[in-house]
Amino acid sequence: MDIDLITNILFAMVRTGTPLLLVAMGELICEKSGVLNLGQEGMMLMGAMAGFAVAFVSGDLWFGVLAGILTGMLMSLLFGFLALNLNANQVASGLALTIFGAGLSAYLGGDFVGKPLTGMEAWVIPGLSSIPLIGKALFAQDPLVYLSFVMFGVVFFFVYHSRPGLILKAVGEAPESAVAVGLSVIRVRYLAVLFGGAMAGLGGAYLSLAYTPLWSDNMTAGRGWIALALVVFASWRVGRLLLGAYLFGAASIMHLVMQGLGVSVSSNLLATLPYLATIVVLVLLSSNQARIKLFAPMSLGKPFHKTQ
Amino acid sequence: MTHNSSNPHPRVSLRNISKRFPGVLANDQVNLDISPGEIHALLGENGAGKSTLMKMIYGVMMPDEGRIAWDGLPVEIKEPAAARKLGIGMVFQHFSLFETLTVAENIALCLDAHEARDMTALSARIRDVSLKYSMALEPDRLVHTLSIGERQRVEIVRCLIQDIRLLILDEPTSVLTPQEVEGLFATLRQLAAEGCSILFISHKLNEVKALCHNATILRGGRVTGQCVPGNETAQGIARMMVGDDTPVTATHERTRGGEEYLKICNLSLTSRDPFGTSLKDINLGVRAGEIVGIAGVAGNGQEELLAALSGETLETHREAIRLPHGYIAHMYPGERRNEGLAFVPEERLGRGAVPDMSLEENGLLTAAGAGLVKNGWVNWRKTREFAEQIVSQFNVKCAGIHAPAKSLSGGNLQKFIMGREILQTPTLLIASHPTWGVDIGAAVAIHKELIKLRNSGAAILLVSEDLDELFEITDRICALCHGRLSPVADTASVSLQQVGSWMAGHFDVDEDVQGG
Numbered sequence: 118m119d120i121d122l123i124t125n126i127l128f129a130m131v132r133t134g135t136p137l138l139l140v141a142m143g144e145l146i147c148e149k150s151g152v153l154n155l156g157q158e159g160m161m162l163m164g165a166m167a168g169f170a171v172a173f174v175s176g177d178l179w180f181g182v183l184a185g186i187l188t189g190m191l192m193s194l195l196f197g198f199l200a201l202n203l204n205a206n207q208v209a210s211g212l213a214l215t216i217f218g219a220g221l222s223a224y225l226g227g228d229f230v231g232k233p234l235t236g237m238e239a240w241v242i243p244g245l246s247s248i249p250l251i252g253k254a255l256f257a258q259d260p261l262v263y264l265s266f267v268m269f270g271v272v273f274f275f276v277y278h279s280r281p282g283l284i285l286k287a288v289g290e291a292p293e294s295a296v297a298v299g300l301s302v303i304r305v306r307y308l309a310v311l312f313g314g315a316m317a318g319l320g321g322a323y324l325s326l327a328y329t330p331l332w333s334d335n336m337t338a339g340r341g342w343i344a345l346a347l348v349v350f351a352s353w354r355v356g357r358l359l360l361g362a363y364l365f366g367a368a369s370i371m372h373l374v375m376q377g378l379g380v381s382v383s384s385n386l387l388a389t390l391p392y393l394a395t396i397v398v399l400v401l402l403s404s405n406q407a408r409i410k411l412f413a414p415m416s417l418g419k420p421f422h423k424t425q
Numbered sequence: 426m427t428h429n430s431s432n433p434h435p436r437v438s439l440r441n442i443s444k445r446f447p448g449v450l451a452n453d454q455v456n457l458d459i460s461p462g463e464i465h466a467l468l469g470e471n472g473a474g475k476s477t478l479m480k481m482i483y484g485v486m487m488p489d490e491g492r493i494a495w496d497g498l499p500v501e502i503k504e505p506a507a508a509r510k511l512g513i514g515m516v517f518q519h520f521s522l523f524e525t526l527t528v529a530e531n532i533a534l535c536l537d538a539h540e541a542r543d544m545t546a547l548s549a550r551i552r553d554v555s556l557k558y559s560m561a562l563e564p565d566r567l568v569h570t571l572s573i574g575e576r577q578r579v580e581i582v583r584c585l586i587q588d589i590r591l592l593i594l595d596e597p598t599s600v601l602t603p604q605e606v607e608g609l610f611a612t613l614r615q616l617a618a619e620g621c622s623i624l625f626i627s628h629k630l631n632e633v634k635a636l637c638h639n640a641t642i643l644r645g646g647r648v649t650g651q652c653v654p655g656n657e658t659a660q661g662i663a664r665m666m667v668g669d670d671t672p673v674t675a676t677h678e679r680t681r682g683g684e685e686y687l688k689i690c691n692l693s694l695t696s697r698d699p700f701g702t703s704l705k706d707i708n709l710g711v712r713a714g715e716i717v718g719i720a721g722v723a724g725n726g727q728e729e730l731l732a733a734l735s736g737e738t739l740e741t742h743r744e745a746i747r748l749p750h751g752y753i754a755h756m757y758p759g760e761r762r763n764e765g766l767a768f769v770p771e772e773r774l775g776r777g778a779v780p781d782m783s784l785e786e787n788g789l790l791t792a793a794g795a796g797l798v799k800n801g802w803v804n805w806r807k808t809r810e811f812a813e814q815i816v817s818q819f820n821v822k823c824a825g826i827h828a829p830a831k832s833l834s835g836g837n838l839q840k841f842i843m844g845r846e847i848l849q850t851p852t853l854l855i856a857s858h859p860t861w862g863v864d865i866g867a868a869v870a871i872h873k874e875l876i877k878l879r880n881s882g883a884a885i886l887l888v889s890e891d892l893d894e895l896f897e898i899t900d901r902i903c904a905l906c907h908g909r910l911s912p913v914a915d916t917a918s919v920s921l922q923q924v925g926s927w928m929a930g931h932f933d934v935d936e937d938v939q940g941g
Contacts, residue, residue, distance in 0.1 A: 280538055287523045287534055297485070297521035298535050299505035415524070 120249065126367070126374055127254035132328065134366025135265045136161075136320040136337075140344035141351070141358050142272045143316025148348055149276065150309035151289035151416035155211025156196050157317050158341030159218020164189040164321030166226035169332040173229060178237055182261070182322050189318020190311050192218060197310040201303055204420040215341070223334040236330025237261060259327045261319075268316075273355045285309060289414035292421045302421050317341065339392070346395040349402060352412040368394045434497030436461045436591055436622040437482065437513075442491035444477050451477040452488070453646040459591065464613060464623040466633040466654060469643035470666055470864040471836050475626050478643070479593050482624070483515045484508040509535070511591075514584025518595040520576050524569035524700075528562055532583045554585050558612045569700055573600045573722050581612070592616065593624045598632055599890060600722055603925035610636050628666075628865075629893065630659040644668050663865055672869050677876050679900045679917050682715030684749065686884035687853055692745040694733050702726040702908045704733065709903070709910060711853070716875065716885040717913070718899030720892055720924050726908035727857065727888050728771065734855050734886075735768040736761045748853070763794055767851035769842055771858055771888075773835065777842045780831035784823060787830050788812040788845055795849050811848070819844035819874075820867060835862040840871065847874050853884045860894060872898050892924065906930035 140157055147154050167188035172181025192214060199210040237259040246256040276282045288295045288305045295302050320340070325332050343365055351357035372387030435458040444452040452474045459465045469475050480486050482493070484502035493500055495511055502508050508515075522531050529548050533541035541547060548564040555562040560578040568576060577600060584592055592613075598606045613623055613636065627633055633640060634654045642650040642665045650665040660674060687710065694704040704726050711717045721727060732738040734746065736758040746754040753761055758768070770776040778787045789797055789808050797808045812826040819840045823833050830838060839862055846854060859875065860868040875898060879885055888905075889895050895902055896916060903913040904927035911927035 280533070280541060283526070283530055283534060286526065290523045290525055291521070294521035294523060297505065297515075297517060299509070300534070 122374075122377070124250055124253050126370070127251060128257070129370045129373075130363050130367045131254045131258065131262060132366070133369050134363040135262050136323050136328065136340055137344050137347060137365055138265050138359060138362035139268065139323060140317050140320035140341060141347040141362060142268060142355075143313035143320075144344055145348050145351070145353060145355065145358060146272065146276075146285065146316075147309045147313035148353065148417055149285050149289045149414055150306045151292060151414050151419065151421070152200060152306050152310055153207045153211065153418040154193065154196055154200075154214070154310060154313055155208060155345065156192065156214025156218065156341075157313075157344055158337055158339070159215035159222075160189045160192040160314050160317035161218075161321035161324070161337045161341045162222040162335065163192050163218045164318030165325035165336055166222040166229070166321075166332055167318070168322030169232075169234065169325040169330075170226060170229050172326055173232055173234055178326055181326050182319065185318045185322025185326075186315045187318065189314040189316070189321065191314070193310050193314020193317070196314075197307050200420070201306055201310070204422060207418050207420065219335060226332050226334070229332045230334070232332070234326070234330045237327035261323045261327050264319075269355070269359055276355050286414070289416055292416050306421070317344075320344070343391060343395055346399055350395075350398045352402065353414065354412065365391050365394065434494070435459055436463075436496065438494040438497075439478075439482070440492045440494070442478065442481065442488045442493070444474075444481060444486070444488050450646050452481070455491070455643070455646075455648055457641055457648070459622045459624060461590075461622055462617050462620045463639060464617050464625055464637045466637035466640035467624060467626045467643065468628065468630075468633065468640055468662065468666055470628070471862055472834065472864075473643040473666075474646040475643055476595070477646075479515070479595060479624070479626065482508070482591075483513060483593060509587060512588050513591045513593065514587065514589050515593040516577065516580045516584065516595065516597055518597075518599070520580055522568050522576055522579060524567070526568060527564065528566050528568060528571075528579050529564040531568060531579055532564075532586060535583050536587070550586060551582060555582050558582075558585060558615060559608065560612060573724055574602070574605045577601070577609075581609075585616070589616075589621055591622045591624065593626070595626045596628070597625075598627065598629060602722065602928040603892065603921050604929060606632065630654075630662050631893075633662070634659065642666055667865050672866065675869050675873060675897075677872070677898055679915075680715055680879070682712030682884070682900065683882070684713055685710045686713040686749060687711040687886065688747045689734075690745055690747070692730075692733060692741055694729055694738065694741055696729055702729055704729050704908045707910045709913065711884040711886050713852070713884050714879060714882050715900040716879050716887060716898055718895035718902045718916070719886070719888045719905050719910070720895055720902060721888075721890070721905035721928055723890055725905045727905060729908070730905065731768070731770060731855065731857055731888065735766075735770070762791065765852035767791070767846040767849055767854045769846050769854070769856035769859065771861075773838050773842060774831060778830040778838060781829050783827045783829055784816065784821075784833075784841060785809055785812040785826045787841070788815060788826075791845060792849050815841055815844035815848060818848070820870065836864060836867065839863050840867055843871050843874075847878055850878065850881065851883060853886070854878065855886045855888075857888045858891075859887060859889065860891070868894075892921065895924075896921070904928045906932075 140161060144154065144157055164185035168181040168185030171184035172178050196210055196214050199205040200207045239257050239259050242256040246252045284300055284305060288300060288302050292302045321337060324336060347358060347361045347365065350361045368391040371390050375382055375387055437459050439455060439457040442452050442455040455478060467475050481488050484504045484507050487503065493502060500511065529544055529551060532551060533544065533547060551562060551564045560582060562578055562582055568579065577597065597609060601609060617623055625637055637654050640652050640654045641648055644666065649668060652662065654662065689707055689709045692704060692707040696703045702725055733741050736756055739755060741754050743752055743754050746752065748764060753764060774780045779790065785808055788811050789803065792811060797804055797811060809826065815821065816823060816826060821841045821844065822837050833841065843859055860871050863871065875885060887895065887899060899916045901913050902916045902919060902924060904911040904924055906928055907930055911932045
């Protein structure tokens with residue numbers, strides 16, 4: 118393999134990993150607060166559809182990005198109302214959100230299928246982008262990829278070095294204790310759910326505005342689920358999330374690479390790699406109960422009933 | 426009372442406080458005054474309204490009626506943060522700590538944002554406070570690696586690090602060894618001497634007598650008496666708590682038992698739970714006709730030992746547990762019950778009883794082999810009679826035998842489960858915390874039934890955190906610490922201090938005490 122090929126693989130790996138990273142960071146924050154939102158896929162689809170539609174009508178990609186984020190938040194608000202106010206089962210509410218989002222985005226986006234849109238262009242940073250191997254992957258990307266780098270830094274700092282991050286973890290671990298020390302569990306959880314929605318919407322908008330600038334039904338193709346698996350893969354640690362997102366990104370482009378190298382493997386089979394990788398990783402991780410127990414937010418998925 | 430203050434007002438003063446929950450008046454016109462520097466005991470049985478009253482002082486809930494005054498000025502305490510601002514701190518019975526965070530982070534969560542910004546300075550402050558009150562703490566340790574006693578220190582230091590003026594402690598000694606209790610009392614006396622008021626909730630009357638200046642007694646949500654604990658006998662105070670002439674104490678003769686019935690040999694068990702405790706080489710024999718008690722602070726392997734003995738865990742080697750007629754370590758719980766064994770697990774709802782099933786059905790669950798099922802058919806008449814017998818003989822307060830198990834209060838369900846097992850007259854009863862949450866009168870009744878069962882020739886193994894209970898009814902006693910079992914001694918000849926050091930893991934001293 119020559120150096121150009123590797124440079125291009127790294128570039129594509131980061132691009133493919135970006136939507137996963139964005140959505141998974143949102144879900145990580147959400148899960149840290151003790152809320153399991155399985156509606157990522159639905160929120161992503163709505164974000165992708167709304168982002169594309171607004172960008173197409175207004176002619177401004179950034180309005181599209183904003184619309185994607187806001188739509189994701191709106192969807193998560195629906196989930197929050199069910200799961201936090203009405204104390205509905207989180208798994209069922211999340212699944213319902215995914216199904217609802219898939220259907221609604223197909224219905225509302227019907228008019229935009231197959232419409233052309235000039236996608237987000239790369240901001241090539243002079244000098245840095247010519248660094249061998251990694252220059253192109255890190256410094257010749259579109260602005261949303263740079264945004265994902267920034268968000269990674271923000272989330273990392275938030276979780277490990279800020280007081281609100283400490284409060285988030287406390288609420289996710291022992292909501293009853295949190296109430297006893299005077300923290301508002303429902304408020305913290307709502308904010309976390311909203312952040313999850315915003316990031317899922319952003320991840321969706323990235324797909325329809327930058328990655329493949331178009332709208333088609335179910336265009337997320339299970340990325341929301343992979344992002345969910347990624348959170349477990351990272352055992353709820355932010356640094357590993359980045360690693361995992363790019364690893365999964367690499368797995369998803371493997372079939373293209375193999376074809377490029379002239380290896381004769383069915384491209385359909387290769388396209389299943391990221392999903393297979395997800396299953397393998399989940400099995401390996403869940404076989405070790407101790408790990409799960411040490412790192413998983415202890416109240417994950419359990420509704421919180423405020424007494425009195 | 427020896428407290429000096431220029432302020433003539435009590436630190437906190439409650440007037441005519443009432444709080445109503447659906448169907449029950451939890452607090453009824455309660456009055457309570459605590460002076461600066463006073464250690465005040467709040468006494469009462471389960472359900473007397475102690476917790477409700479505390480929660481209203483700490484702002485977890487608001488009274489329906491009545492007034493609270495702080496240093497003579499009326500206040501409304503709407504949330505815990507407001508209580509903390511006044512200088513009120515609380516140490517909860519079931520700790521309000523976050524296990525995956527460090528000690529310092531746990532404490533930071535209770536402080537205002539500006540106080541907790543500099544974690545290095547906070548760690549230094551934690552060290553200062555813990556040194557001043559002799560409560561050693563390492564700020565960077567993760568809470569789940571701490572012992573129960575250390576966790577309590579975190580809770581207390583968390584209160585002391587603020588400008589504390591009233592410290593509320595809810596049953597603080599139930600999780601401590603006797604030596605740790607002494608240490609806690611020294612700290613509390615030091616605090617009181619500095620002018621801090623202390624509200625001490627407990628049902629251990631000897632401790633209240635040793636520590637508290639004044640006591641207020643609650644019964645059924647009302648103040649039914651006040652006294653200076655030092656001037657009363659423990660029986661006298663218990664009488665005030667119970668209110669009628671239910672017997673509050675009983676003395677039982679000890680026995681030496683007969684043939685060895687249960688033998689535990691080199692029992693080791695690796696816990697699958699990362700927060701659990703592994704059992705290491707446990708050896709213990711229980712004779713027919715005696716009660717052996719295992720003392721120890723919760724989390725030292727009690728759960729794992731019970732699981733191994735009851736058959737919930739089969740991962741022990743085959744020769745680890747035996748009865749006179751053979752090994753049982755490979756048997757499932759049902760098979761062990763058929764051998765005449767009975768178990769009372771610590772967790773009442775979910776392990777001891779099925780929450781949504783009626784008492785009648787819950788009775789059938791473990792007593793099926795005792796004639797309630799014949800040729801695969803349930804004899805419902807007998808099943809009903811069995812449940813009714815438990816309810817009447819053990820004075821279980823319930824809406825009837827068709828009431829679901831989860832509708833009973835903890836103490837009443839405990840009485841039902843103990844009754845269910847005792848009435849089957851097992852040859853070996855293994856019970857965890859037999860009188861947990863049960864009121865004084867009922868505890869005396871359960872103890873009597875246990876003694877009766879023992880005298881009929883059954884072997885009984887009790888696991889309890891309540892040393893008073895173990896010293897009252899066991900014939901031999903030992904302690905569990907970090908999954909290891911201490912030597913076993915005759916209860917009549919061993920001192921409380923000795924068992925206390927066993928609970929802390931010091932097994933080597935006084936080996937000669939070891940009895941049969």
